Amino acid sequence: xxxxxxxxxxxxxxxxxxxxxxxxxxxxxxxxxxxxxxxxxxxxxxxxxxxxxxxxxxxxxxxxxxxxxxxxxxxxxxxxxxxxxxxxxxxxxxxxxxxxxxxxxxxxxxxxxxxxxxxxxxxxxxxxxxxxxxxxxxxxxxxxxxxxxxxxxxxxxxxxxxxxxxxxxxxxxxxxxxxxxxxxxxxxxxxxxx
Numbered sequence: 001x002x003x004x005x006x007x008x009x010x011x012x013x014x015x016x017x018x019x020x021x022x023x024x025x026x027x028x029x030x031x032x033x034x035x036x037x038x039x040x041x042x043x044x045x046x047x048x049x050x051x052x053x054x055x056x057x058x059x060x061x062x063x064x065x066x067x068x069x070x071x072x073x074x075x076x077x078x079x080x081x082x083x084x085x086x087x088x089x090x091x092x093x094x095x096x097x098x099x100x101x102x103x104x105x106x107x108x109x110x111x112x113x114x115x116x117x118x119x120x121x122x123x124x125x126x127x128x129x130x131x132x133x134x135x136x137x138x139x140x141x142x143x144x145x146x147x148x149x150x151x152x153x154x155x156x157x158x159x160x161x162x163x164x165x166x167x168x169x170x171x172x173x174x175x176x177x178x179x180x181x182x183x184x185x186x187x188x189x190x191x192x193x194x
Contacts, residue, residue: 042071083119105135115154
């Protein structure tokens, strides 16, 4: 881990917040370096009041999601393996953590056995805040419409579920509360058009 370079990224994120930069994200292949090694990065982010997300619980188990929650993450990239730890699921719900689920990426990278075996619907039914995302659109040949088709046709979601997940997405943005509210209102205004 290039700790000094990573800490500099946090400081630069703070410097440019609000000028095209909205948050810090730790992403990439899990399992190469233990996620817990990145704690100083998130300590600094919290100290500087820099919003952040953290990838966890995709190719690795729920323990990486626990690391992300211990960092203070309110958004987790992927995170679907949290479902294997019911107590951690309860903690995430209590803390209002939103999970940015990318079904096609998870299927293609084999972090789940298939769309029908993905934990996201179980997470949603449990009351967890999950959203549907595309991850790398070019690499996986996917767009959000196709992801929603998979949700409805292969994973058991309804159109109302999609709307609720869009609301979770809006509420998890790094915008002001007024901007989040306006975005939710736009989503609800479109509900009857779908």
